[in-house]
Amino acid sequence: MTHATLIDEARGKLIVALDVPNIDLANEMIDKLGDSVVFYKIGMELIYHGGLDLAKKLKEQGKKVFIDAKLHDIPRTVLAAARNIEKYEADLLTLHCNSSAYRAFEQYRAESGKSNMKWCFVTVLTSEDDRDLGKMKIRRTAKFHVKELAVEAIKQGADGIVASAQEAESLRKDDDLKNNEFIIITPGIRPEGSSHNDQRRVTTPTNAIQSGSDYLVVGRPIIQADNPKDMAEKIVEEIADALAVKKNIPNNVYTIQRNNTSMLRHEKLLMANA
Numbered sequence: 001m002t003h004a005t006l007i008d009e010a011r012g013k014l015i016v017a018l019d020v021p022n023i024d025l026a027n028e029m030i031d032k033l034g035d036s037v038v039f040y041k042i043g044m045e046l047i048y049h050g051g052l053d054l055a056k057k058l059k060e061q062g063k064k065v066f067i068d069a070k071l072h073d074i075p076r077t078v079l080a081a082a083r084n085i086e087k088y089e090a091d092l093l094t095l096h097c098n099s100s101a102y103r104a105f106e107q108y109r110a111e112s113g114k115s116n117m118k119w120c121f122v123t124v125l126t127s128e129d130d131r132d133l134g135k136m137k138i139r140r141t142a143k144f145h146v147k148e149l150a151v152e153a154i155k156q157g158a159d160g161i162v163a164s165a166q167e168a169e170s171l172r173k174d175d176d177l178k179n180n181e182f183i184i185i186t187p188g189i190r191p192e193g194s195s196h197n198d199q200r201r202v203t204t205p206t207n208a209i210q211s212g213s214d215y216l217v218v219g220r221p222i223i224q225a226d227n228p229k230d231m232a233e234k235i236v237e238e239i240a241d242a243l244a245v246k247k248n249i250p251n252n253v254y255t256i257q258r259n260n261t262s263m264l265r266h267e268k269l270l271m272a273n274a
């Protein structure tokens with residue numbers, strides 16, 4: 001495997017959150033990022049400001065789109081909303097882990113079979129930790145709560161779950177889940193030295209890949225960077241280095257065409273994993 005192939009794979013794992021107030025600013029950001037980003041997330045901020053039409057436009061340009069709607073309502077409403085979102089050809093959709101959402105999903109599958117849009121269930125927001133759960137009278141750790149929610153969501157047929165990398169590793173090893181195929185989407189990604197902002201369960205791109213996350217959602221570290229494209233490329237490289245170690249690609253095969261930062265990081269990772 002060459003460095004270029006790994007970079008392509010890594011690029012497919014980076015989802016940039018288009019958390020900007022309006023479509024003009026979203027288009028500006030998409031232009032700035034150019035080919036460095038192939039997967040975008042449109043969340044509540046833009047969904048309520050023309051974001052679904054933008055999703056369609058992105059799809060026409062060959063990009064992938066994650067509609068982070070975090071649906072949470074009675075089954076009929078959730079199903080109707082999911083069907084409307086599906087018309088915009090979203091690749092991923094989020095719903096909160098909740099029995100009504102499972103019922104909507106069950107009805108969807110009974111009527112339509114398997115969807116091209118992956119139904120992914122949000123466990124505990126990455127902006128919340130054990131203390132925040134306490135404020136909601138949930139008297140268990142975030143790690144345990146995420147695991148319980150994830151196991152149930154997967155049992156209900158979920159295509160994926162949203163969780164921090166701090167839980168991804170144990171989910172991948174969990175006895176109840178190890179025979180199931182499911183996607184883990186991880187927000188709260190912060191390259192070393194970046195501000196955590198309002199996020200609490202944060203992880204670096206390297207740790208997220210090592211822990212078994214499939215997709216890494218990154219918003220502010222990229223969209224608020226002085227040079228968003230450079231930052232996106234740096235994160236893609238970091239993901240590629242972590243993938244190389246995970247896939248046991250020998251260093252002499254992988255070192256072709258790489259810059260010094262990437263080589264040093266890869267060496268460090270190899271030593272840490274030795």
Ligand code: C5P
Pocket residue numbers: 017019043068122123124125126127162163187188189197199217218219220221
């Ligand atoms: O700017 P930042 O990288 O923190 O953005 C993270 C994005 O991921 C936001 O759009 C947020 O809504 C979303 N998200 C999250 N935690 C979840 C699910 C989605 O942060 N559990």
